[in-house]
Every structure is written in C-alpha cells, then in structure tokens.
Amino acid sequence: xxxxxxxxxxxxxxxxxxxxxxxxxxxxxxxxxxxxxxxxxxxxxxxxxxxxxxxxxxxxxxxxxxxxxxxxxxxxxxxxxxxxxxxxxxxxxxxxxxxxxxxxxxxxxxxxxxxxxxxxxxxxxxxxxxxxxxxxxxxxxxxxxxxxxxxxxxxxxxxxxxxxxxxxxxxxxxxxxxxxxxxxxxxxxxxxxxxxxxxxxxxxxxxxxxxxxxxxxxxxxxxxxxxxxxxx
Amino acid sequence: xxxxxxxxxxxxxxxxxxxxxxxxxxxxxxxxxxxxxxxxxxxxxxxxxxxxxxxxxxxxxxxxxxxxxxxxxxxxxxxxxxxxxxxxxxxxxxxxxxxxxxxxxxxxxxxxxxxxxxxxxxxxxxxxxxxxxxxxxxxxxxxxxxxxxxxxxxxxxxxxxxxxxxxxxxxxxxxxxxxxxxxxxxxxxxxxxxxxxxxxxxxxxxxxxxxxxxxxxxxxxxxxxxxxxxxxxxxxxxxxxxxxxxxxxxxxxxxxxxxxxxxxxxxxxxxxxxxxxxxxxxxxxxxxxxxxxxxxxxxxxxxx
Numbered sequence: 001x002x003x004x005x006x007x008x009x010x011x012x013x014x015x016x017x018x019x020x021x022x023x024x025x026x027x028x029x030x031x032x033x034x035x036x037x038x039x040x041x042x043x044x045x046x047x048x049x050x051x052x053x054x055x056x057x058x059x060x061x062x063x064x065x066x067x068x069x070x071x072x073x074x075x076x077x078x079x080x081x082x083x084x085x086x087x088x089x090x091x092x093x094x095x096x097x098x099x100x101x102x103x104x105x106x107x108x109x110x111x112x113x114x115x116x117x118x119x120x121x122x123x124x125x126x127x128x129x130x131x132x133x134x135x136x137x138x139x140x141x142x143x144x145x146x147x148x149x150x151x152x153x154x155x156x157x158x159x160x161x162x163x164x165x166x167x168x169x170x171x172x173x174x175x176x177x178x179x180x181x182x183x184x185x186x187x188x189x190x191x192x193x194x195x196x197x198x199x200x201x202x203x204x205x206x207x208x209x210x211x212x213x214x215x216x217x218x219x220x221x222x223x224x225x226x227x228x229x230x231x232x
Numbered sequence: 233x234x235x236x237x238x239x240x241x242x243x244x245x246x247x248x249x250x251x252x253x254x255x256x257x258x259x260x261x262x263x264x265x266x267x268x269x270x271x272x273x274x275x276x277x278x279x280x281x282x283x284x285x286x287x288x289x290x291x292x293x294x295x296x297x298x299x300x301x302x303x304x305x306x307x308x309x310x311x312x313x314x315x316x317x318x319x320x321x322x323x324x325x326x327x328x329x330x331x332x333x334x335x336x337x338x339x340x341x342x343x344x345x346x347x348x349x350x351x352x353x354x355x356x357x358x359x360x361x362x363x364x365x366x367x368x369x370x371x372x373x374x375x376x377x378x379x380x381x382x383x384x385x386x387x388x389x390x391x392x393x394x395x396x397x398x399x400x401x402x403x404x405x406x407x408x409x410x411x412x413x414x415x416x417x418x419x420x421x422x423x424x425x426x427x428x429x430x431x432x433x434x435x436x437x438x439x440x441x442x443x444x445x446x447x448x449x450x451x452x453x454x455x456x457x458x459x460x461x462x463x464x465x466x467x468x469x470x471x472x473x474x475x476x477x478x479x480x481x482x483x484x485x486x487x488x489x490x491x492x493x494x495x496x497x498x499x500x501x502x503x504x505x506x507x508x509x510x511x512x513x514x515x516x517x518x519x520x521x522x523x524x525x526x527x528x529x530x531x532x533x534x535x536x
Contacts, residue, residue, distance in 0.1 A: 003304065006339045013332050017323040072321035076333070078285050079317055080340040081307035081385075228302075231286040232318070 003082065007090020008097070010077060017068060018098060022061045029057045030125060037123050050123045055132070058102070059150045066095065066154025070223075071162055075232040084227045092220060095151040103143035107136050130205065138205055145212040152219035159226040234297040236261040236387055236419035237282065241291035244277050244443075251277045253443035254291070259419060259436070261386075264409075266434040266451070267423040268519045274443040275423040276314065279391045282421075283312035295387055308342060310387035313380035315373070315395050319364045330367075330375055331360040334382070341383040348412065349382035355404045369396030377405055381412055390422040402426070406433060427516035437515065441523035456512045458521060459495060462488040463508035471506055478521045490521055 012018065037050045069091050077087045110126040118124060126132070131146075132139050160172045187196050203211075235258040244252040252274045259265050267275050280286035282293060284301045293299060300306045322328045330353070338344040353360055356374035358367075367375065373394050380388055394402050410433065413420065424430050437454055439447035447454075458478065461468055465487040472491050479490040490513065495503070503510050513521065 003340075009339065010336055013336070014320065014322045014327060016327060021323055068321075068323075072318075075285075075318035076320050076336070078283075079312060079314070080337055081304070081310065082340060083284070083302045083304045083307060085302055086304060229287075231280070 003086045004090040004093055007077065007082060007087055008094045010082075011069060011073065011091065011094050017065060018094070022058055022065060022102070025061050026055075026058045029054045033123065033125055034119060034121075037121055048122060050118065050121065051129065052123065052125045053128065055106075055125060055128060058106070059146060062099075062102075062147050062150040063154035063157070065098075066151035067158030067161070068154075069094070069151075069158070070155050070227070071158035074162065074227075074230065078232050084230065088224055088227045091155065092152070095148060095155070099144050099147035099151060102147055103140055106132075106143045107140045110139050111136060131208075134205055138209075142205060142209045142212075145209050145216060149212050149216045149219065152216050152223060156219055156223040156226060159223055159230060162232075163226055163230045233261065235259055235294070236263075236296060237421065238294045239278075239282075239291070240293070242278070242281065242288055242293055243290035244274075244281060244286070245289040250443045252281070252288070255440065255443070255445045256291075257438060257445060257448050259421065261419050262417040263435045264413065264420040264422065264433050265436040265438060266427070266430060266515075267421055267438050267440070268427055268515075269423075269440040269446075269523050271425075273440045273523065275440060276316075276391050278440070279312060279314070279389045279421070279423065283307075283310065283389060285312070308340070309385055310389065311341065311380050311383040311385035312389040313376040313391065313393050315376075315392040317372070317376055321365075325365045326363040328364050329360070330358060330362050330364060333364060333375060334360070334378065337379045337383060341385060343384040343416075345382045345384050348384075349378055352378040352381060352408065355408065356401055370394075370398060370401065373397050374401060381408060384412070384416055384418070386418050388418055388420045390420065390424075392423055392425065394424075394426070402429065406430070409433065427519055428514050431515040434515070439519055439522045446522050451515065454515060454518055456495075457493045458490060458513045458518050459493045460488060460490050460511045460513060460517075461503065461508050462486065462511070463506060467506040467508055471503060471508055 033052050033054050037052070070088075073091075074084075074087060078084070082090075106126060110132065113119060113123070113126045132142060157169065157172070160168050164171070187193050237257075237259040239258075240256050242252055242255040243250065255274075255278065267278065269275050277286060281288050282295060282300065284303075284307060287301070295306055296309055298306050300310065319333060320328050334349050334353075338346060338349075352358075352374075356371075356378070358371055358374050358378070362371070364372070364375065373396050377390075377393050380390055380393065394405055397405070406429075409420070422430065422433075431451070434451045437447060437449055437451050438445060449457075461471060463471075463486065465482060465485050468487040468489050472489050476492040477489055478492070481488045493512070495510070500510065
C-alpha cells in the first residue's frame with residue numbers, strides 16, 4: 001500500500017473529527033435555523049425569502065479540522081517513520097477527499113432545499129446569494145474549492161503553531177492582515193479602486209472558484225514550506 | 233561494512249547553548265550500544281536528530297548508509313521510541329486506544345511482528361482496548377517498548393524506554409530484548425539512567441556530557457579500566473603517582489582515589505604490600521566519574 005494512502009488511513013481512524021464533528025455542528029446549526037425561521041415571518045423586503053448564511057459554520061469547522069489534522073497527528077506519524085513530505089501529501093489527499101464528499105453532500109442538500117421550497121418555509125440555508133446560488137454543477141466545484149481552501153488554511157495555521165508557537169501564530173495573522181492592508185492601500189493610492197470594484201461586479205462565480213483554487217494551491221505550498229521546518 | 237549509524241561532527245545549537253558539540257562516532261550493525269549521560273547531556277537531542285525529528289545545526293549523519301532525514305526507505309528500516317512520545321489527540325479523550333497505536337505501527341513497519349506485539353501486551357498487562365490518554369507513565373513506556381520491539385526494525389533507538397516501569401516489567405523488557413535480538417539481530421541504541429541494570433546488555437558504551445562525546449568504548453574494555461584505590465593517604469599518593477586520577481576524596485589520613493586502569497600483576501602486588509583496597513568501578517560509577525561535576529576538572533589533572 002502506498003504511504004500516502006496509509007497516511008489517509010492513519011487519519012481516518014479518527015472518523016469523529018473528520019466526519020462526525022463537522023456534520024454534527026452543521027446539523028445543530030441547521031436545526032437552530034429551522035426553529036428560528038419557523039417562528040419568525042420572513043421580512044417582506046426580501047420577497048418573502050429567508051436568508052441564513054449559517055452554512056459558514058461547516059467552512060469554519062473545516063479550518064479547525066485542518067489545523068487539528070496536522071498539529072496533534074504529526075509527532076506520532078514521524079515516530080512511525082513517515083516523512084514530513086508523505087505526511088503532508090497524505091493529509092492533503094485526505095483534505096481533497098473530504099472536501100469532495102462534503103461538497104457533494106452540500107450540493108445534494110441544496111437540491112433538496114430547492115425541491116422542498118426551502119424546507120417548506122422558504123429558507124435559504126444551503127443556498128447563499130451569489131456564492132452558492134447557481135445550479136448543482138456550479139455549487140459542487142465552488143463548495144469543493146472553498147472547503148479545500150479552509151482545510152489548507154487551517155493546516156498552515158496548525159503547522160505555524162507547531163513550529164513557532166503562539167508568537168508565530170500572532171505574526172502569521174499579522175502578516176496576513178498586512179498583506180491585505182497593503183493591497184487595499186495600493187488600490188486606493190493608484191486610483192485603481194473603481195477598476196477593482198468593476199472586477200468584482202463582473203466576476204462570475206466560476207471566476208471566483210478559479211481564484212479560490214489558486215488560493216488553495218498557495219496555502220498548500222505555504223504549509224509544505226512550513227512542515228519541512230517543524231521539529232517534534 | 234557500512235556502519236549502521238555514522239555520525240560526523242554533529243552539532244546542534246539552541247541560541248548560544250550547544251546541545252550537541254561536534255559529536256563523531258560509528259556504530260557497527262548488530263550491536264547493542266548504551267547512550268549514557270546526565271539529564272540534559274544531549275542524548276534525546278542526538279536520537280531525535282538521528283530519527284529525523286529534529287534538525288542538526290552542523291555535521292553529517294548516516295543511518296544504514298544514507299541520511300535518514302525525510303528519507304523514507306531509511307526511515308522504514310528504523311524505529312525511535314521516545315520517552316516523551318506525543319500520541320494523536322482525538323476529538324474525544326477515549327477514542328485513541330492502545331490497539332490503534334499498534335495497528336498504525338503495523339501499517340508502516342514492513343517487518344511488524346503482530347504475534348510478538350500481542351505477547352508483549354500480555355507480559356506488560358497492557359490492555360489493547362485501554363485509551364492511550366488514560367495510561368500511567370509506566371504503561372505509556374510499555375506501549376513504546378511494544379512498538380519498538382515488534383517493529384523489528386534494523387536500527388532501533390530507545391530513548392529512556394522504561395521511565396516509570398516497575399522492576400518486573402523492566403526485567404521483561406531486558407529478557408524480551410535479548411531473546412528477540414538473538415532471533416533477529418539488529419542495531420540497538422538505548423539511552424538509560426538505570427545503568428547498572430542495563431550494563432549486562434551493552435556491548436558498547438557512549439557517554440556524552442554537555443553535548444560532548446566523552447567516552448566511546450567497548451563495554452568489556454571499560455570493566456576494570458577505572459579503579460577505586462582506598463587506603464592511607466601517603467600510600468595512595470605513592471601508588472597513584474604518574475597515573476590519571478579522576479576523583480580524590482580524603483577523610484583524615486585515609487584517602488580514596490579513582491584512577492585509570494588497568495593494573496598489571498606487579499601493580500596489584502604493590503597495592504597489597506601498601507595495604508590498599510582495590511575496587512573496579514561498575515559501569516554506573518564509571519559514568520558518574522566520566523560525566524559527573526568532578527570530571528571536567530579532574531580529566532586534565534594528573535597526579536604528580
């Protein structure tokens with residue numbers, strides 16, 4: 001058996017963290033939403049539709065799961081003679097598999113939500129305006145890529161913590177904020193702001209999905225560069 | 233023959249502290265070597281670097297002829313059991329059990345001996361269904377030992393493998409290690425503080441102190457190589473003249489001196505005539521001399 005597949009198995013001994021936990025959280029959030037929207041009438045301004053946005057929960061949980069996948073599993077994997085490279089590749093494969101399976105489940109739930117008129121109460125839980133509002137063949141890749149981004153981001157956080165601890169984590173967050181701030185300042189200074197605004201208005205969901213895929217690759221590369229420096 | 237472990241000028245710096253200072257040695261395949269020294273001497277750091285868990289600041293190393301760092305063909309053929317092993321932390325405390333740890337090990341070690349693992353669990357009275365989180369210190373050590381022995385890896389590194397284990401369990405470890413070693417010879421490097429207990433196992437001894445390799449010798453050569461001479465101070469001074477003296481303790485007119493051996497027949501006869509007591513140091517006493525606080529100054533000091 002290939003070492004990467006063994007690493008995937010190594011992780012999947014803990015199905016609670018990777019399968020049970022995200023869906024338990026999502027089920028809880030969904031039921032709370034049903035309860036809330038069943039008890040309040042949808043506002044007229046939104047044409048009688050209820051928008052939730054609580055689907056974000058599973059994406060956030062995916063980030064947490066990504067960080068846990070590396071932080072608490074790496075030392076024993078290394079003790080069993082797995083290289084950092086194999087561990088990381090196997091974990092990334094696991095991430096891809098989990099993102100695909102979860103994206104598929106979210107897409108199916110979105111189809112059911114549409115078919116049942118928003119669970120009989122015009123609730124948009126698995127449909128999110130602009131982001132996840134299209135047909136299944138758009139929802140599927142967008143969900144997949146977004147979940148992969150969150151997992152990869154979480155992994156990188158976990159590895160930064162392993163390598164440089166709290167100080168490193170703080171610097172890492174500060175660096176991300178700095179990068180975004182510099183980009184905004186440049187956009188303002190160079191008077192390209194209207195152009196940036198136009199870019200986002202014409203950006204299709206397919207284009208956004210592509211941009212997220214590039215981001216996922218960058219995050220994965222960053223995590224790989226970090227794990228090569230982690231000592232246990 | 234390619235050495236099983238070869239280390240050249242290995243150095244590890246943490247800030248301005250040298251955890252390993254230019255360490256060089258070779259270990260031939262098919263031997264049991266003791267890595268001895270005080271707490272913080274650098275034993276764990278050395279093993280972590282050999283296993284690719286930690287990075288060296290300088291120098292080079294080879295395990296089975298190749299650098300083990302990120303090198304899976306080599307890593308597959310070695311196992312590292314460490315005292316402070318961190319096991320996976322699952323979302324619920326009782327989810328990761330002893331049997332999971334062994335199952336995972338069986339996937340990664342090509343020579344995994346499942347039968348031996350089961351026998352060892354029995355020997356150590358370690359239930360396979362027990363959660364790793366709830367294990368006592370001794371039980372955690374036992375789990376490490378089971379993995380280390382059942383992996384049957386060509387190079388086996390044990391770092392303080394029996395911390396917290398009772399005397400019976402330690403004897404089980406020694407017996408099992410020797411049995412298994414006879415059946416499937418391999419290269420074992422073991423660090424321990426219970427030196428006299430393990431002395432019978434060791435064919436070779438490495439002593440490190442403050443990151444420096446102080447002693448690299450066959451265990452047999454060390455026996456009788458250092459001798460404690462006790463008797464009247466004047467007689468001791470006469471006897472030890474011209475020899476390397478490691479430690480000197482004086483109570484009124486009686487003096488006790490640790491000096492380098494070995495002694496020939498004439499020297500022994502002379503000691504008898506001077507009414508001196510000669511006592512070869514055990515391996516443990518030897519290490520205390522080689523790595524103890526008195527060692528640093530005494531090493532250069534030669535009795536006039």
